[in-house]
Structure formats: structure tokens, C-alpha cells
Amino acid sequence: MKIDVGCGQRIKDEPGWIGVDIADFGQEHIRDVEKGMPFGNDSAEEILCEDTLEHIKELVFVMNEFWRVLKPNGKLRIRIPDYRDEAAFKDPTHVRFFSTGTLGYFERKSPRHSEYGIFPWRVIESKTDGKAITATLEPVHKDHYRQFSKGNFKTD
Numbered sequence: 001m002k003i004d005v006g007c008g009q010r011i012k013d014e015p016g017w018i019g020v021d022i023a024d025f026g027q028e029h030i031r032d033v034e035k036g037m038p039f040g041n042d043s044a045e046e047i048l049c050e051d052t053l054e055h056i057k058e059l060v061f062v063m064n065e066f067w068r069v070l071k072p073n074g075k076l077r078i079r080i081p082d083y084r085d086e087a088a089f090k091d092p093t094h095v096r097f098f099s100t101g102t103l104g105y106f107e108r109k110s111p112r113h114s115e116y117g118i119f120p121w122r123v124i125e126s127k128t129d130g131k132a133i134t135a136t137l138e139p140v141h142k143d144h145y146r147q148f149s150k151g152n153f154k155t156d
Contacts, residue, residue, distance in 0.1 A: 006052025037065045050079040054094045067119040067139045076137045085131040
């Protein structure tokens with residue numbers, strides 16, 4: 001299964017893709033991802049999230065949900081506005097701004113991440129053209145991390 005979060009009118013016609021958006025564009029799931037993802041643990045090979053994270057107030061929660069839903073070695077592919085571009089500030093529905101360093105914060109490898117409620121990622125690729133940041137991330141050591149999560153890991 002592959003999930004397109006914030007799919008909007010970009011509903012994928014390719015087999016295996018499921019669209020999720022807070023508004024109804026004809027996709028399979030109408031859902032506010034800040035309230036959780038409607039999928040089981042380790043159920044998706046890929047999550048695509050383009051032009052969505054800048055609208056998310058509870059970024060740590062949503063990133064943790066992506067981590068939960070992705071299979072080990074699954075991929076999270078994102079596109080977010082670069083804070084240096086004026087367009088990042090023009091949209092009044094943007095609640096946060098990103099640099100490539102923002103993604104690096106999620107990459108910390110310490111088990112102490114669980115004390116702050118952040119599940120760890122590995123940034124495979126991250127680049128910017130000054131207008132948008134595109135990146136690919138994967139969840140880190142899911143089984144190892146669960147032993148340090150102190151019950152914070154949501155189960156089905």
C-alpha cells in the first residue's frame with residue numbers, strides 16, 4: 001500500500017495508492033491526519049506528502065503517525081516550501097516554516113528521542129532549489145526503538 005497524504009485533487013490513478021485529505025476530493029479517506037492515520041502499524045511501503053506539512057500544527061504527532069504506519073525500510077517522500085521563498089509566508093494557512101535543518105531534527109538517533117515523543121528517522125536525501133525542499137526519509141530501527149518508547153508507541 002502507498003498513501004498520498006494531502007492528496008487534494010492529485011488523486012493517484014496508479015494501483016496500490018490510497019489518497020488521504022481533510023477535504024473531500026473523491027479520494028478514499030477523508031481524514032484530518034492530526035487526529036491519526038486510519039491505517040495499521042507497518043502497513044505502507046511509501047507515504048507521499050507534498051505541500052501539506054506546512055499546514056500541520058502537530059508536526060511531531062503526524063511524523064510519528066507516518067513512522068508508525070510505514071513498514072521498516074518504508075519511504076516518506078515530502079515536499080515542503082523552503083522558508084527562504086516568499087511563497088512560504090504568503091499563504092495564511094501555513095502554520096510553520098521549514099529549512100533542511102528542520103528535517104535533521106527528526107534524524108537524531110538517541111533513545112532519548114522517546115522522552116520528547118519523537119520517533120527517529122533517517123534522511124536519505126534532502127535538497128532545495130530555494131523555493132521548495134524535497135526529501136526522502138525512512139523510519140529508523142523500529143524494533144530497537146520500541147523498547148525505549150516507554151509505552152508511547154501506538155498499537156492497533
